[in-house]
Amino acid sequence: MIINPSKILSTCGVAVALVLAAQSFAGGKDHKHRDHHSWGKHHSSNVQVGPRPYFLIDDMDESWLKRKLQRCENKPLRASDFSIGHRGAALQFPEHTKESYEAAARMGAGIVECDVTFTQDKELVCRHSQCDLHTTTNILETPLASKCSTPFTPAEYDEAGNMVRPASARCCTSDITVAEFKTLKGKMDAANPRATNVQEYLDATANYRTDLYASRGTLLTHKESIELFKKLNVKMTPELKSASVAMPFDGFSQQDYAQKMVDEYKQAGVPARKVWAQSFNIEDVRYWVANEPRFGRQAVYLDGRYDDSSFDHRDPATWQPSMAELAAEGVQIIAPPTWMLLEVENGKIVPSLYADSAKQAGLDIITWTMERSGLLVDGGGWYFQTVNGLNPNPVNPEPGVINNEGDMVDVLDVLAQDVGVIGVFSDWPAMTTYYANCMDL
Structure with missing residues (x-):
């Protein structure tokens, strides 16, 4: 799943030293947190979100939420783990580049993502897809x-x-060596x-x-991304990408691949509590749970089962494995796209059955991706399909409720306060950072 001049948030442009007290990883108002989601501390100074959050808030329909967010316009900002930089800040910077990552951190993303794939010589690099x-x-x-x-x-x-x-x-990255990759x-x-x-x-x-x-x-290897993230003082969420070549690749198995990614954090001295390893492949998550339990404890199962014709996010009978089965296997965090967590009921956006079922099973939820659908005046496309009328509820069909850019903020609020997500990926983390600060997440 962004503009430039920054709105002045403190008098005289004085940089404010920002320290996050150790507390639970952000969630909804009724959400129970686990100790392993401790925020730790972000010693980030001069967090800037620019004009976009103010534009989005001004574009909201009149509501108590709009008024509350407007009252936060001069509040000093801190980094937040609720705000996750998706591929960095990919709305305006080339994704998975040093410049994109730095922009996300400047906007207060407490966690930044490197999608991990490998080169011909089996070195790990940051790319959304191998090809x-x-x-x-x-x-x-x-x-x-x-x-x-x-x-x-x-x-x-x-x-x-x-x-x-x-x-x-x-x-493909597997077409070239890591040295060649670095010339691009x-x-x-x-x-x-x-x-x-x-x-x-x-x-x-x-x-x-x-x-x-x-x-x-500037392209980065996975190791280079780790060193950059340490310098930026952000936490890390690497996604092990599906290989586009047959595995094993020159003797490099899927298990080798999953292990190598974790090993590079261990070699860099990064504590497991600062890493949220992700994969759409449930077998990768199972591998980390079984073989790297410290990292497996907060490994994230990216739920891409919507691509399976037999899967219906509104019908639990089609969820294989079920939410309870995932939890029993040791999976603690599930991450579906935003639309799977939402429905429209009586003209309002509400949590979906999928969202409620995940919480009932004790799973934490992260979701993706804000700022990735283009203009919401046209409905927001794929990421908003259950609330824009493109994928209506067959049992209780209702028209879509997304028709302006400010509606993104209402969606964000439902995700945080009603669904109880612990983090939101965004292509431009400014709004999620602003919201997290205003709501003290």
């Missing part, structure tokens, strides 16, 4: 393009000008399927994003 280099880096403009699994092919058109074949390419530059994730040349293919950033900060996206 996304053609859309997230400049590889097609470099000599390394010759090493891509599938070279760039321009779009093909018929005599009438109709596209009969889109432009394509496939470049990050770009905003996008590709133009109508392109007739490489330049057109790469020049495709969505109109609600920007290329303003994309001139030097």
Whole structure:
């Protein structure tokens, strides 16, 4: 799953020393917290959220929540573990780059994400997918393009000008060594399927994003991300990505992969309590629970079962394993997309049966991704589908309630106060940071 000039939040621009007292990892008003979600301390100074939270709050419909948030406009800000930088600050900075991570930390994200995949020489690097280099880096403009699994092919058109074949390419981290990977530059994730040349293919950033900060996206290995996060004093949530190559890869098994990721935190001296290892693959989570119990204790099961045609988030009979079974296996945190946690009832956004069931089973919930759906005036797309009418409740269908940018804040409030999530991923953490501070999360 962002603008630039910062709103002055303290008189004379004086930097405020910010110290988080040890307390529970943030949750909802009725949410019971576990000791392993201790915030620890964030010695972050001069947290800045810029104008976007104020824009979103001003755009909200009139309500007590809007008035409460407006009253916090001059409150000094601290970093918050409730605010998680999704791929850094990917709304305006190239994802998984040093610049993106630094922007997320500056906005007060207490936890920042490195999606973890591996290179040809089995070194771990930060990329959202093993095979996304053609859309997230400049590889097609470099000599390394010759090493891509599938070279760039321009779009093909018929005599009438109709596209009969889109432009394509496939470049993977496993195609190149880590040394070669480090020569690349990050770009905003996008590709133009109508392109007739490489330049057109790469020049495709969505109109609600920007290329303003994309001139030097610095790529990082996983180890480098750990050292940067230590310097920024943020906690870490690495996601072990599914391999796009057959496993084992040159003798490198899935278990080796899962273990290597954890080992790099141990080698860097990072306490397990500061790491939320994630995976969509339940077997990875089971591996950490069984073999690295300190890290497994707060390993996150990313619930991607919505892609399974037999799964219905509104029907517990289709949840295999069930919430109770996940908890019995030692899974303590589940992380579905935002829409799976929400429904519309009598014109209001409320927790879904899925959300209630997870809490009843004793599971903590993290969700994703705010600021990733483009303009909410058009409904917000995939991430808001259960509250914008795109995926209506078949039992009690109601029209969508998302129709302006400020509605994002109402969704955030329901997630925090009614669903009781302990953290929210965002492509631009400013709003989640502002909300967490105003609500003392």
